[in-house]
Amino acid sequence: MDTTSAEQGRARGRNPRGQGERLREDIIAAALRLLEELADDQALSLRAVARDIGIAATSVYIHFADRDALVLAALKRCHDDLMHDVDRAEATSADPVAQLRARTLLHGEWAHRHPGLYKVLHESTLNQRTGMPFKSELGDRTTAMIQRCMDAGLAPAGDAAAVSLDLRAAVHGSVSMRVNQPDLSWPPLDEQVDRFLTKLVGVTLPPPALSP
Known part of the structure; x- marks a missing residue:
């Protein structure tokens, strides 16, 4: 083993209080950058x-037992950031x-901006080897929002969980x-999302604003 690397690893192991957590955050950030690039x-x-x-x-192993542990931590951070953006998007209106x-639109736009992370989060082999319980939050909150639309008479009454699953399947497929x-000739994402919402959820959307 390289002596310098070994000394660096031992030095990292004796981080002052608080620095170990900063290093862990740096490791997760680096993993996210590389996962975005590799998409695998x-x-x-x-x-x-x-x-x-x-x-x-060796400093990475102080914080993560193996690659799967690091990838899961990175994906959890990715999911938390996405949920924060969802909260901000919802806060722009009080209308369900x-x-x-x-x-719904934000999720599609996020995937467009981060295709590599999207593939790892939803299409990687890690999904087949281990559970990602944090991913259920997005679905649960979509179901709750659809139920709000139904309760307010803005969508036909029905099984909100089933409608939510249909909507999420359509969005994920797209x-x-x-x-x-x-390279396919794709329609604008917002137009496709609007069709999903009107056909699958049954809501009525306002007409698009006219350009000045």
Whole structure:
């Protein structure tokens, strides 16, 4: 083992209070950058993460037992950031239909901006090997929003969970195809989302604003 690397690893192991947590955050941020680029959790290596932030590979193992543990932590951070953006999008209106549209559209736009992370979050082999319970929050909150639309008489009464599943399947299908087949002639995402909302949820959307 390289002596300098070993010394760096030991030094990292004796971080003053608070610095260890900062290093953990740096490791997660580096993993997110690399996962976005690679679009494949299996292609990520802990050594590559360590190189990205200039530390010894042994320092990564202080915080994460293996690659899967690091990828899960990175995806949890990614999900939390997405939910924060959803909260901000919903806060722009008090109307349940507008909130449902905002959150649905934001999810599609996020995937368009982060295709690599989207693939790892939803299409990676990690999904087959381990659970990601944090992912259920997005679905649960979509179901709750659809129920609000139904309770307010803004959508036909029905099984909100079933409608939510249909809507999420449609959106994920569209997003996945856009990510994996970007050269197809795609309609604007907002127009497609509006069709999903009117046909699957049954809400009535206001007409688009006319350009000045």
